[in-house]
Amino acid sequence: IEKKVRKICCIGAGYVGGPTCSIIAYKCPEIQVMVTDVSQERINQWNSDKLPIYEPDLDDIVKECRGRNLFFSIDVEQAIKEANLILISVNTPTKTYGMGKGRAADLKYIELAARTIARVSDQSKIVVEKSTVPVKAAESIINILKANVKPGIRHQVLSNPEFLSEGTAIRDLLNPDRVLIGGEQSPDGQEAIAALSDVYGHWVKKEKIITMNTWSSELSKLSANAFLAQRISSINAISAICEATGADVTEVAHAVGTDTRIGSKFLQAGIGFGGSCFVKDVLNLTYLCESLNLPEVAAYWQQIIDMNEYQKRRFADQIVKCMFNTVSNKKIAILGFSFKKNTGDTRESPAIYVCKYLLEEGAKLQIYDPKVNHDQIMWELMKPEISENPERVKELVEICDSPYHAIEGTHALAVCTEWDEFKELDYKTIYNKMLKPPFIFDGRLILDHKMLQEIGFHVETIGKRLSRPPVCRPYANSVQ
Ligand code: UDX
Ligand code: UDX
Ligand code: ADP
Secondary structure, three states, rough: OOOOOEEEEEEEOOOOOOOOHHHHHHHHOOOOOEOOOHHHHHHHHHOOOOOOOOOOOOOHHHHEEEEOOOOEEHHHHHHHOOOEEEEEOOOOEOOOOOOOOOOEEOOHHHHHHHHHHHOOOOOOEEEOOOOOOOOOOHHHHHHHHHHHOOOOOOEEEEEEOOOOOOOOOHHHHOOOEEEEEEEEEOHHHHHHHHHHHHHHHHHOOOEEEEEEEHHHHHHOOOOOOHHHHHHHHHHHHHHHHHHOOOOOOOHHHHHHHOOOOOOOOOOOOOOOOOOHHHHHHHHHHHHHHHHHHOHHHHHHHHHHHHHHHHHHOOOOOHHHOOOOOOOOOOOEEEEEEOOOOOOOOOOOOOHHHHHHHHOOOOOOOEEEEEOOOHHHHHHHOOOOOOOOOOHHHHHEEOOOOOOHHOOOOOOEEOOOOOOHHHHHHOOHHHHHHHHOOOOEEOOOOOOOHHHHHHHHOOEEEOOOOOOOOOOOOOOOOOOO
């Protein structure tokens, strides 16, 4: 393999591949970066003024580099041929069929990418696994490459998991906590690690680049996400106790977080975690434990998912209970549909499940999100695992272009994503446009509850009982 990276081919132009390669191109002007995808539409979007993903500051970076040393193309094979380093960043969804259904990662796209690399490469290359994959996925890539390469060629496979968060991808990429590179503990392996370290070395300090063996690197990524998810499930579990006792989860989280051993980040209670990684990675981890015959460990991690399911359900139940135990034919505004603010991504968004439960109760939903496309929302809600009757979803759901349109004529408003703009709305106007008594369910703890109560709203939130006339008692003493 060549010691210096001169041309990079990225397979998969999604949330990981697109931003990561944009930053590499931005920081390494002498490296040519070709980002490829099987989807012509995606590539067209990357080559247009409207990028396929919304990510703050991404537009400026792409504008600066595109056509200079950053290119987007559907010619995957040509790009592989020319590159001496290949990043695999294809999607690895949870399997929806067969063995490991609902838990194991589906590696078919990774496998296809590996087979293509083996087939078209005329030189040895560094192949970097960037998608989050189960432990030992690198081994599958290695085996496929070994079994299929042309004579005389020996590719090196590295694991280089990505830790960026959506909504802050550019900031995370420019200033990562660490860069993790796992590789074979052989001279060739070390050379490949050094070549990839050099790329990151253009902007990341040496101390932050951690190298280790491949399996450690793969397991570190799954563990980091599982730990983060576990913190959220832990604080959400505490939120249920707060509601039943009169403690305030915000106060508890603050107190707990000031212990430097614990730290204050990722202790925000809410309607549960979503996103493409947390659910998938924790499920992956439980599946791995089961296949390693470690049932106690599997059960430990499974509980994080179970608690997350419980939290989403609890929020929907709270809405129904407060609205006199029935929401059938009542209009409810849903503010926010993405899995967190500053992204248009809806993968595993808790809002989907809150909507699902309310639709099952016969509620009419008026949904607004600043960044998610209308079609995307309908597509999520009409999936077979969400709704048995897609026609009914069409009847009950209306997608709105503004929050004021969404609350028109509703009995209740539920905040499902913590978009900043929801804090700035004119709630007096909203009060006047809603049916009485108007309910607000703040699933993200972002609104000024006192102000809302003064206007006359009945306000409910997570992890805190708000003082008010006893119209309803959310969880305490109620049968779950
Ligand atoms: C603990 C709390 O730290 C303290 O804030 C509280 O007031 C009382 O309980 P203590 O029990 O004295 O203090 O010891 P601590 O250092 O927390 O260790 C508790 C146990 O955890 C020990 O058995 C220790 O060996 C173990 N431990 C701690 C680990 O196994 N791994 C670790 O990383 C840390
Ligand atoms: C996550 C990891 O943070 C990132 O390192 C990894 O590379 C990919 O997965 P992401 O899914 O983009 O990133 O978003 P993140 O900010 O971690 O939030 C995930 C979910 O947890 C969101 O639904 C968010 O609303 C929720 N969350 C987060 C909470 O409910 N409370 C918190 O305190 C933090
Ligand atoms: P992630 O969040 O992991 O980046 P995305 O779904 O956003 O996941 O992106 C993955 C991208 O990879 C998609 O755009 C998909 O079309 C692309 N892809 C999947 N398989 C291949 C392949 N064999 N060759 C090229 N691109 C692929």
